[in-house]
Amino acid sequence: MGLFDFFSSDLAIDLGTANTLIISKDKVVVDEPSIIALDRVTGKVIAVGSEAMLMHEKTHENIKTIRPLRDGVIADFHAAEHMIRGMIKMIDRNKNRLISPSHRMIICIPSGITEVEKRAVRDSAEHAGAKEVYMIPEPLAAAIGIGIDIEEPVGSMIVDIGGGTTEIAVIALSGIVCDQSIRTAGDVFTKDILDYMRRQHNLLIGERSAEKIKIEVGAAMSELDDEIAPSDFEVRGRDLMTGIPKIIKVSYTEIAFAIDKSISKIEEAVLRALETAPPELSADIYDRGIHLTGGGALLRGLDKRLSMKTKLPVHVAEDPLRAVVRGTGEALKQIDYFKSVLMT
Structure with missing residues (x-):
């Protein structure tokens, strides 16, 4: 093993709208929300991933949070590059490296992606330090990930x-x-829940609260078997009539109705x-x-x-949640075997 091999490490990245996962050396080393927080004045990155998610919808005028991906593709090129770079730094945090590692990356992309969107993914990865970038369609990565x-x-x-x-x-x-x-997909379900709470309960909630409702009591059917039916969930928000914070309870049946369409x-x-x-x-x-x-x-x-x-x-x-990144990791491990499904 030469010095170059020692310092280079290959990465498999599931660059998702909601979460980004990275596999390095067969292990999931990063599993973070796809979001960054920037200082509006200096443009510097303040936080990446879960740290930035804690700030989301709670910021003052000097800080803004950005989700660089929308509908599965990069919507904010500059922010995406910072996010990928920040997440790669998370892997190397524990190692005091003298040389910055050079990565070969496989990134999964939606199957309906356009050439322009593909180029945005490639450019973001190259700016974040990738020496070679391959892309794999998400459904193929998911299939490999579940052992097909x-x-x-x-x-x-x-x-x-x-x-x-x-x-x-x-x-x-x-x-x-x-x-x-x-x-x-998931973001639309979250928005449905947000709208439902405002319409039905006159309660204004944030994106994070709606996401939490979806995880805790999200259901696709209004009648579930007892063993999988979750108990009611307390939601905190602002009463639109009085402007005062209040708590209400929601059931999975309501959420099933909210996301039904x-x-x-x-x-x-x-x-x-x-x-x-x-x-x-x-x-x-x-x-x-x-x-x-x-x-x-x-x-x-x-x-x-x-x-x-x-x-x-x-x-x-x-x-x-990890099927796609596992498949991407598998493609990275056997890159020659899966060459036919990879795009450059």
């Missing part, structure tokens, strides 16, 4: 519900045969993808079912609802 052999001439259907996009793809022979990429959009996209799949692959999907990954897969009752709609078995991946 993507090279087989057998169809597999992946539904990856992230923060910004829901990626639905039928995969066979190391490629995406048909796909649907819609911008209805958005989940219907995901159902429709799944049906569209099934309609466009070649008949031979449809037969494979009938046998194998649909695989759910991404944070949205954790919504209680979503697998059952999709199963009722499509009449197909629906499997939730284990640790669905």
Whole structure:
């Protein structure tokens, strides 16, 4: 091993709208919210990740928080570059390095991404210190991450519900045969909950509180089995009538009602993808079912609802939040083997 190899380390990055995960040397070394806090006057980065998330919606006029990604793609190029750089620094924090490491990076991207958006990802990674940048479509990374052999001439259907996009793809022979990429995903659910609380309870809450409601009592069906039904959750916010802070309790049934329309959009996209799949692959999907990954897969009752709609078995991946980054890490480890699915 030469000195160069010692100082270089390869990274697999799941650059998500809500969370960014990084794998280095087979370990998830970073799992942080995709957000940074900047000083408005000097433009300097004050905090990255969970530290910045604590400041979100609580800042004064000198500090602003930015989520650099919107709908699965980079919306703020400058902020994205700072965020990637800040997260890479988190890995090297414990090592006193004399030479800054040079990285080869694999970053996963939504399947419906445009050339311009692709270039933004590549440029951000290069500015953050990558010597080589490869990209892998999210559904393929998710399939590899849950242990599907993507090279087989057998169809597999992946539904990856992230923060910004829901990626639905039928995969066979190391490629995406048909796909649907819609911008209805975790962030839209959060906004639905926010709007519902304002409309129904006259309660003004922030994005972070809405996110917390989604995690604690989020459900895709208004009737759940007792073992998975969560108990009511206390929400704190500002009463729109009096302007005074107050607490109310919400149940999973209310949240299921609040996000119902958005989940219907995901159902429709799944049906569209099934309609466009070649008949031979449809037969494979009938046998194998649909695989759910991404944070949205954790919504209680979503697998059952999709199963009722499509009449197909629906499997939730284990640790669905990390399926994509695990697959990206696997592609990084066997970069020559997966060369055909990587884009440069």
